[in-house]
Amino acid sequence: MRRFKLAVCQMIVTDDKKKNIEKAEQMIKTASREGADLVILPEMFNCPYLNSFFPLFAESFPNGETVQMLSKVAEEEKIYLIGGSIPEKDGEDIYNTSFVFDREGKVIGKHRKIHLFDVDLDTGLSFHESDTLSSGSSLTVVDTELCRVGVAICYDMRFPELFRLYALKEADMIVVPGAFNMTTGPAHWEALLRIRAVDNQVYMVGASPARDYSAGYVAYGNSLVVEPWGNLIAKADESETIIYADIDLDRINKVRNELPLLKHLRTDLYEIRQKGLSK
Amino acid sequence: MRRFKLAVCQMIVTDDKKKNIEKAEQMIKTASREGADLVILPEMFNCPYLNSFFPLFAESFPNGETVQMLSKVAEEEKIYLIGGSIPEKDGEDIYNTSFVFDREGKVIGKHRKIHLFDVDLDTGLSFHESDTLSSGSSLTVVDTELCRVGVAICYDMRFPELFRLYALKEADMIVVPGAFNMTTGPAHWEALLRIRAVDNQVYMVGASPARDYSAGYVAYGNSLVVEPWGNLIAKADESETIIYADIDLDRINKVRNELPLLKHLRTDLYEIRQKGLSK
Secondary structure, rough: OOEEEEEEEEOOOOOOOHHHHHHHHHHHHHHHHHOOEEEEEOOOOOOOOOOOOOOHHHHEEOOOOOHHHHHHHHHHHEEEOOOOOOEEEEOOEEEEEEEOOOOOOOOEEEOOOOOOEEOOOOOOOOEEEOOOEOOOOOOOOOOOOOOOOEEOOHHHHHHHHHHHHHOOOOOOOOEOOOOEEOOOOHHHHHHHHHHHHHHHEEEEEEEOOOOOOOOOOOOOOOOOEEEOOEEEEEOOOOOEHHHHHHHHHHHHHHHHHOOOHHHHHHOOOOEEEEEEOOO | OOEEEEEEEEEEHHHHHHHHHHHHHHHHHHHOOOOOOOOEEOOOOOOOOOOOOOOHOEOOOOOOOOHHHHHHHHHHHHEEEEEEEEEEEEEEEEEEEEEOOOOOOOEEEEOOOOOOOEEEOOOOOOEEEEHHEEEOOOOEOOOOOOOOEEEEEHHHHHHHHHHHHHOOOOOEEEHHHOOOOOOOHHHHHHHHHHHHHHHHHEEEEEOOOOOOOOOOOOOOOOOEEEEOOOOOEEEEOOOOEEEEEEEEOOHHHHHHOOOOOOHHHOEEEEEEEEOOOOO
């Protein structure tokens, strides 16, 4: 399939896990019935983005209620589903994990956030994910019948190496569930998504929770989809909403024929190598 | 020195080499007298950006008239000077080369454009630098008393690997003489400069020729200076002009303390390696 429609569900996340799961399910169904073949949820869509909540809301795979719902709805709607991310419990560890489902509801990919968000911004915002979370150690590229998708989560987007490696692994699209905040969001969110698309000549999708000023951590919103030349083809504002984008995979080849960046890499002078055991 | 002032001379380039050299000299002197300690010229400031002109205007180092002028004016004004770029003849080869001068007029750095601009844009713009030019094979980081400067030329900016390597070599600032055009300029120039600054938490300087609609290749203009958080601190429009920026090296440390990107690199999972013989 060279063309398909995707949807990003920019939902408000509350401190009621059950309500978050219900809201996600409703929005996925709405998106599917609008014709989306791939539906994407935001980072930590079932849990407030706060260290105090991650251990409380964490669940184990495959029996956790969130993954169960995602699997069920993907199968019912016969869609591909990238389940934003949730706190995933594995033994003593908790990860910030994105599960990817096929049309039968089967998990075909799982990305554990590689780069933990440990920062102390000048505006007073401090966050130390590593207080409660462990980091993943695998790159995640998933084959679907729609396209090949790389998955990264939020702060992972800060590291161009990861996106180049995904492009070299022939990802057509990179999906980034991410909850940038009111400092980093206005400063960097859109420009980062645009230039990762431009550098690697892929589709980029940023999926944020909706903005909620009453939350302990205020997400920026502004979910968006960028095509391989860097143009925005869908963009949310800050409110709870679903955005849709028509993806045309031929656009990737067209842009790469015009500006053959990947062919012009000077691998005689530099090279990004993947290391470790990750696939 | 933790603070200094730089200038970018966004000059109009004509098909009269002598006039180009005179114009550059005037603008450098003006910038110096306004207090700039580092003056930067655009890509191909002495030569129209066209393959038909490169062989005609090319000159050898160190006796070419352009380099002689640059050396003399750097010494007279006691400034650091990054001489944009010029077509440099070396045996049978011609390179797109940037010469860097210290306050005594001595050449302390030389960057030959690594990535040649060979593209066929949808708008009808085709350019094949490799028809006349050879590519460089060295990374260029120069120590000055002001700061450590990386140099890249125009299309080099498309490759994030190069900028990461410069940051890892502890460059404080990366200077990019570049003549983006009226297709790539509006689409990518500012966002690329901003995100290279944001990713690597360095100062970025883009130095373009002024826009001249009568030229065979119309440069975008919009020279600009970005600080390490991604804010523009100086920006030209399209006209012939000099822009100035106050550089504060402590800003680099401040941003890196807030958002420790270089410390958070997962070098256990990926690594950019420099290869080949370049320093």
